[in-house]
Amino acid sequence: ERCCNTTLVAYPTALVALVVARATRQSAARCVIAGWTAGNMTAAALRAAALVCTLQTCVALSARAACRPCAPQAEPLKWIIVGGGPHGVHIATALLQQVPGVTTDNLRIVDDNPELLHAWKTRTRDVGMSHLRSSASNHLDVREDALKKYAAETCGKDCCRPGKKSVFAADYMRPRLDLFNDHCDDVVKRHKLRESHIRGMVSDIVPGAITSLRVRRTDGLVDLRAENVVLALGGGAPAYPEWVCQTAVSRGLIRHVFETSSEGGDSVAIIGGGISAAHLALRHSRAGAKVHMVFRHDMREQSFDCHQDWMMTRDASARTGFIPERQLAFAGVESFDERRDIIRRERLAGTMPASVSRGRNGLRYAIEKGAVRHHKADVEQMVLDGDGVSLTLTTGAEIHVDRVLLATGFSKKPPGAGLVERMVRKSDLELCSCGYPAPDKYLRWGDVYVAGALAELELGPSARNIAGARLAAERIVEGALLRRV
Ligand SMILES: Cc1cc2nc3c(=O)[nH]c(=O)nc-3n(C[C@H](O)[C@H](O)[C@H](O)COP(=O)(O)OP(=O)(O)OC[C@H]3O[C@@H](n4cnc5c(N)ncnc54)[C@H](O)[C@@H]3O)c2cc1C
Known part of the structure; x- marks a missing residue:
């Protein structure tokens, strides 16, 4: 990640060292270039070295050659997703597969963790769960049957049938955690998402037709710009009871x-x-x-932490003919306070x-x-x-x-509280009385998209789950396709 900074600093430094060595014939300067007999170089050799350094610096500056995270941005990116958890990764995958023109060259996922899905993998490992609570249709690829197909290809058909060897639990075909995570890694690899990952914490966002983001990294601040930004910040801060000192x-x-x-x-x-x-x-x-x-x-x-009706995507509904009545009724409720009450009641x-x-x-x-x-x-x-x-x-x-x-879950405050509050203060965005955004049906909140808990008032009580990631991706893709027309 530091390569372009290093290149940009190293070549001009070498050039200056050469000039100093030639001009002053100081032994210290000769040391700087590690024994190079710069003092004895001819003017022609010095000119040639200067030319090479200049060319190398130009190459380092070009956005294509420089490493992606800190490459200077000539053009705004098409998409930036803030948060590299299951939601961010699934939405990125859906955009890459379903929206023409979106490629790993013009999409980035910003997350401070060393790898995508880090928080998910750490937490699920630490609690010691063997299987997911959700069924096999909830995964990070787009096609609903992708996880089952992956299991059949990698573990063999026998492992997909009920029985001791099965990689799915008998009830609701819940996947084993290791299978689910292997499939996540496969999705990340196939879509080259690791190359799109920028390590850093987004500390400021100025929404607009082109949205600007400030990213805090260990090696300094980086400013990015994108046509579309999705906030997929996770569940928020862990909840600590009052008695904890x-x-x-x-x-x-x-x-x-x-x-x-x-x-x-x-x-x-x-x-x-x-x-x-x-x-x-x-x-x-x-x-x-x-x-x-x-x-x-x-x-x-x-069985689940909300009724299955809340988890049904439009795609699955169209395919099975099942009408998710609760979702339809929720969409018809105008008052966001009332929607919040429904979420409280329905989230188990x-x-x-x-x-x-x-x-x-x-x-x-x-x-x-x-x-x-x-x-x-x-x-x-x-x-x-x-x-x-x-x-x-x-x-x-x-x-x-x-x-x-x-094991007290997440705080009731919305995730990314500081970031979201700063965005609201600096723009004409508004929050509902419960402190959460009220996005439109394509999950657009002003000039940015929201997912997960931040999209709860539009998606309902499954918004935080993997099912919620799928519902969010479906809406965001639909919105993105409409905006292209
Ligand atoms: C133990 C456990 C088991 C679960 N099991 C299931 C299950 O079986 N089925 C199911 O459907 N759901 C399950 N869930 C619920 C839910 O699916 C997970 O919590 C899931 O990780 C949510 O994904 P996410 O992307 O919203 O959040 P996260 O996984 O928390 O990812 C959010 C990411 O955003 C990053 N981020 C936040 N703010 C910023 C910022 N300003 N700049 C850059 N990056 C930022 C965070 O660092 C984090 O990496 C489970 C949850 C837990 C905790």
Whole structure:
């Protein structure tokens, strides 16, 4: 990534060193060019060297030859996607496949992580899930059957049939995590998305007919411009309960599982009653730790975290003839406050599928046999206690553990809060009373597109899931095709 900076600095420096060496015959200058006998060069040789340096610098400056991330932009790019998670990658893939003229030369994905999908891969690995919660039709390629085809090609047809060897769970054909991730890598590779990845954090956006973005990178600031920008920023900041004290977090005694590694100790308290908390509890109890789970309700079973109706793309609806009534009714609601209420009602937080709760390997059994202790309570307060943490619960119980792991999901605030707020302040964009954007049906919010949580008020309660990425891509592609006409 540093290559063009290096080239741009190295050649002129060498040229200056040559001139200095020739003019002054200083030994220090000769050292700079590593033993080159510049002082003895003829004027013709010096002119030739100067010409070579100038040519090399011109080549380095040309946008094609320089490395992509920091190449100076002659023309604005066609698309910039901010966020290289499942949403950003799927939307990029859909644009490349479905919108004429979009190529890896004119599309970039900006994300500070070392690789695309880094946050997804880290979090799913850390909670210890073996299969996805969503079905085989939710993946990052465009064709609905792409993951099943990939599985048949790479693992053989037998592995796609129900049975012990299957790479899909029997219920809803949920893919195994390693298969899903291999397929993600295949999508990234086939579309050469790694070459489009710019490492950096977008700190400012000025929307317009050509939108400007400021990217903060380890080697400085880079300004980019694009005709179209998509904000695919993820779920936002992890939610920390009020009782958590900062000292415990900085000492690693309390960890949010979406933020840092979820390594425990001999005893752990897991806060939360959803699928991530359940996976974590099972993982730590299998590793021999004493596990407490703290959540205020009974275990709640749901296959998905919203009704399947919310996940149906228009493409699937047209193909199957199934009408997603909930989506249609939602689209007919004008008030965004009312839409927010529907999302709250329909999003089934704090639930887990039967595959995690039932059976010999399930959480219910682990609780029954005492491997996991469920406290139906909230935490009232915490105190640091030697090398661990003591929690006082609303039931009056007190537990002492080595580590507290928070599986409390994401904050209710919209993702990219600082970035989005700055955009609103500097332009005529508006936010709804819940703090989220209200994009149009093509997910355009002023001059930018939004996806994931930021598109929730248009897409409904599945917006944050992989199904939501597919719904978003469908709308954005439709909007982009219309604008070309
Ligand atoms: C443990 C776990 C399991 C899940 N399992 C499923 C499942 O089985 N099925 C399902 O449908 N959903 C599942 N989800 C929900 C959802 O699909 C994932 O959270 C998914 O990662 C969301 O993708 P995303 O692209 O929106 O966000 P992320 O994966 O969080 O990616 C967003 C990216 O944007 C980057 N970013 C943010 N701001 C900026 C900025 N200003 N500049 C540059 N980059 C920025 C972030 O660094 C990040 O890399 C799961 C979630 C979790 C946490």
